[in-house]
Amino acid sequence: MPSTARGGSEYALRVISERSAAGRGPLYRLYISRLRRQIDAEKVPHHVAMMIDGNRRWARQLGFETPAHGHRAGAAKMREFLEWCDEIGVEVASLYLLSHDNLRKRDSRELQDLIEIIAGLAGQLSRRRDWRVKHVGRLDGLPDFLVAAIRDAEERTAGNTGLHVNLAIGYGGRHEIVDAVRSIIRVHGAEGGTLEDLAARLTPEEIAEHLYTGGQKDPDLVIRTSGEQRLSDFLLWQSAHSEFYFLEALGPDLREVDFLRAIRDFGSRDRRFGR
Numbered sequence: 677m678p679s680t681a682r683g684g685s686e687y688a689l690r691v692i693s694e695r696s697a698a699g700r701g702p703l704y705r706l707y708i709s710r711l712r713r714q715i716d717a718e719k720v721p722h723h724v725a726m727m728i729d730g731n732r733r734w735a736r737q738l739g740f741e742t743p744a745h746g747h748r749a750g751a752a753k754m755r756e757f758l759e760w761c762d763e764i765g766v767e768v769a770s771l772y773l774l775s776h777d778n779l780r781k782r783d784s785r786e787l788q789d790l791i792e793i794i795a796g797l798a799g800q801l802s803r804r805r806d807w808r809v810k811h812v813g814r815l816d817g818l819p820d821f822l823v824a825a826i827r828d829a830e831e832r833t834a835g836n837t838g839l840h841v842n843l844a845i846g847y848g849g850r851h852e853i854v855d856a857v858r859s860i861i862r863v864h865g866a867e868g869g870t871l872e873d874l875a876a877r878l879t880p881e882e883i884a885e886h887l888y889t890g891g892q893k894d895p896d897l898v899i900r901t902s903g904e905q906r907l908s909d910f911l912l913w914q915s916a917h918s919e920f921y922f923l924e925a926l927g928p929d930l931r932e933v934d935f936l937r938a939i940r941d942f943g944s945r946d947r948r949f950g951r
Contacts, residue, residue, distance in 0.1 A: 704933070711936040715764070719943035721896035723768040724761055725911055725918070728754055730902030730926030737926075744789035749928035751797045755804070758841060760935045762805065768840045768892060770812070772910045773797070776848030779817050791818075794845060795825035802829035806838030812888035813847035814855070842889065849912030856886035856913075889914060897942045899935075901927045919945055 728750050735746030754771055761769045773794050778787065802809050809829040818826075826845065860882060864874045884890065894914040898907075903924045907915065921938040923930065 708932060708936065711933060711940060712764075715936065715940050716943050717765060720765045720939060721919075721942055722766070723770070723893050723895040723897075724766050725770040725772070725895040725898045725915070726754070726757060727772045727898065727900035727908065727910055728757075728927040728930075729900055729904055731928060733902065734926040734928045742789070743786050744793070746928060747790050747793050751793050753928050753930050754797065755800065756932075757930065757935065758801070758804075758807070758839065760932055762807070762839045764936075764939060766839065768842065768895075770842035770844060770889075770895060770911065772844045772847065772908075774813075774845045774847070775909060776814065776817075776846055776851055777909065779846060791822050794843075795822045798825045798829040798843060798845075801841055801843075802832045806836045808833045808836040808838065808840050810840065810842050811845060812842045812852075813845045814851060815846065818846050840892070842892075844910065847888075847910070849907070849909040852888055853883070853913055855888075856883050859886040884913065887913060894918065896947075897921060897938065899923065899938055901925055901930055917947075917949055919947065 731746035731750035732743040733746070734749060735743050738745075740746065754773075758769055758771075774790065778790070782790070798809065801807060809832075811826045811830060815823050815826070822845070826843070829843075857878075860877065861874065864877060869877070889911075894916070895911060895918045897920075898911070898915055898918045899921045900906075901923045903922065905920075905922050911918075919942055921941060923934055923938070925931070925934055
C-alpha cells in the first residue's frame, strides 16, 4: 500500500502523469486535433464552472490511506483544466474547491490537509500565465494562512488581463445570497432610504450585483466529475440558466478529451432562455 508520507503524494502525482501519458499516443493526439476542429469558436462558453469531485474515491481506489493524495492529484488536474480553458478561449473559470459545509463536516485531519493544498494551489495559479485570481466565498472560518494566501494571490494578479479564475473557498450558494441581501440593506441604510424603497430596490439585477461574482457574466456551462448529478450549493443563483455536463471520470482522471467533448456538446445545445 502506498505510504501516507510525502513519497505517497509524489506517487499519486506520478500515477496521474503515467495515466495521462499512456493515452497521449499518435491516435490520441489525432483525436484531440479532430475535437478542436469540431468546436465552433463562436460557441465556446464565456464562463465555465468546474465542480471537481471524486478525489477521495480516487485515492481510496489506489490504496492510499488518506484522502490528501487524491486532493493533491485533483489540484494538479485543476491546473491542467485551467490551461485547457485558456487555450480554447474561455474567459472566466470558476473552481469549487472548499464549501462552507466542508468546513463544518469534514474530518479535521483531512480538512487541514485540504486547506494546505488549496493555499498552495492559490499561490501557484497566481504565478501562472497572465491569469487573474479572485476569491469567492466567506473568509471568516478560514485559517489565517489560507486567508493570507488568497489575498496574496488576488493582489499579485490584480492587474492581469488573461483568464479570470474564481476560487470558491469557504463558499456556500445560500450564504452568498444572504450576504448579497445584507449588502444591499447596508447600502440602503447608509443612504437613509425607507423600507418601501428597499422593497422596490430588491430586483434580480440588484441582487446579482451584490453577489461574490458581481460584475461577472453567469456561468454558461457547469461541469461536474465523478458521476454525481447535483449542484451541492454551488453558484445557485448564477446557474439559473447554465448548461450542465456530468462526467463519470473521477477528478484526477479528467482528460483533455473529456473537457473538449463537454465544450463540443455545449456548442450543440439550443439555449433559448425561456424564448
